[in-house]
Amino acid sequence: MTIGVLGGGQLGRMLGLAGIPLGLRFVFYDPTADACASAVGKHVRADWDDVDALERFAAEVDTVTYEFENVSLSAVEHVAKVRPVFPNTAALRGTQDRFDEKSLFRSLGIPTADYRAVDNRSDARRAGAELGYPFVLKRRTGGYDGKGQRIVADDSEAESACDELAGGSLVAESFVRFSREVSVIGARRASGETVFYELSENTHADGILRTSFSRPRDPMAGQGRELLTRLFDLLDYRGVLALECFQRGDKLLANEYAPRVHNSGHWTIEGAATSQFENHLRAILDWPLGSTAGIDCAAMINFIGSLPPVDDFLAVENAHYHSYEKAPREGRKVGHATIIASNRAELERRVAGLRAGVAQQADRS
């Protein structure tokens, strides 16, 4: 059985590492020369609009998935004519436009920050008047890792941000004063069977995820699962789905969803009985889903820009190193580590220490 993956980055790489023991083979479609998933499968290098290459790719594989949500929708639709693609195109389409995504959440009764469509400077000023300052102005399409968005403090900044971002239509969102950021990750297969991981508690800096902690028995887990279930059902979903939320008081506000394995679930490789990568594959193949039972204290720390030297890092006890074999570049996710500890205080202390070390090393490089 061969899985075709649209995109050949680290998520594809980790899907391959999880799927090879299941007897699966992988073909990755990616326009870039250095697609790091090529370590675990064949790399088809072609552009997203190369219809012939897409057809050859589809002919080589049995089932198709994708590893990032900004994958070309027309490419996915083209492949979907001849091969099953999961998660389905409705799930993908729903996340490609931030305004539509928020509207989808609202239609399901899923709370979000207040938001407005912004197409010009006067819309931007009106958003400021209605939502209050500061608010967040984002491109409706194409952004990731904090790219394509600005926090604006007044009318003047609203107008200048509107000019800077004018690569497409925009959405203005209320600035949420949250107590924490969490994500809820689950998997659903065709039969409707679903599983959920423990809640992830996340920290970002400069718009990029830095750490995720598994939070067993979190008081907000039930609410998160309930929201995810509404999306699962509406989209007749197959695969792993991640919903990023802000917590304000005792309420979760949905920020965005990702129809794929998610950075905030990387701790499941060592921290859960079955990783999100294996469960994504099981789900898209309609195989029985694996236990998500977790160990009590696991966290993930992202390596941004550059990797700590492996031979130093491996001296850290109960730390699992994951290089993506990507060239160093400022702001780029080039690897992560999972940290396992025997109690929560120790986990927090060790992650804080490692994060400081990683930041220092990134500054030097």
Added chain:
Amino acid sequence: MTIGVLGGGQLGRMLGLAGIPLGLRFVFYDPTADACASAVGKHVRADWDDVDALERFAAEVDTVTYEFENVSLSAVEHVAKVRPVFPNTAALRGTQDRFDEKSLFRSLGIPTADYRAVDNRSDARRAGAELGYPFVLKRRTGGYDGKGQRIVADDSEAESACDELAGGSLVAESFVRFSREVSVIGARRASGETVFYELSENTHADGILRTSFSRPRDPMAGQGRELLTRLFDLLDYRGVLALECFQRGDKLLANEYAPRVHNSGHWTIEGAATSQFENHLRAILDWPLGSTAGIDCAAMINFIGSLPPVDDFLAVENAHYHSYEKAPREGRKVGHATIIASNRAELERRVAGLRAGVAQQADRS
């Protein structure tokens, strides 16, 4: 960093799966077309005596290891002229001849079954007289998975077995009435740092390993580690080393050693903080070794001949499926599963049940 592996079977495949997250790349040298390690690296297909191919292979890699001990010694020696090879050739040479291997054990004060060299029928009868019947007659070189050996009950069988096995010189070994079979697995790096896994308790049938149980806090662990340490020191060893032993009373008798990752250590992938595959790579690269701390109840069951269908098997709770993507063939190791349980009685019960199911399915196929 690129690791060259002589041999491209399932052990190479699992080395690759463990090493890719560490940022390593792999090249596998294997004469067979369907080397299953090719899923995780480049496959150089050439014969063991193809000096040009060996040189090209060596030029592509930084450090070389091997994944089976019957690899051609001359090939290893050829590669070792231009690239570091670990474990070293002394460790490899010591295990390629069963008579020399026993003699090595004895020279280190490591107990073994009594043994004799056998070169002809009269040697075979004399061995029977001296060791008693039954005894085991084995080819000195080349056997694995019970191939190339016979249990003989009397003079007549001793002579006929001598004729049947006469592809090389032979060794006669006392038949050990053991209480159990165990293996001790550890890793050593250049600095002399060593780690040891929990003792593995093994069952064989038809000369092929069927199950291995991790045995935390086993009363024989200390003795096993002491024996392994003698080999580590004598051989100035780098890498993972496995020593298979019979237990008789409160004493371990060494049967054979394997200078590589070992089938009886496959449970370490899910059952220990750091797998034997990752620690082998760390050891040959002189990187810090990883914790071998284990979970309490883990076992491995081999899939021999054919695999259980993945979609059935994945419904088994806390069972981890490992396909080697090898064509089914009687007596061939084509995969394994790791079983995790919350207590020892449950583990024994579940492994027994699965083993019966696997045997039944193999009979049908």
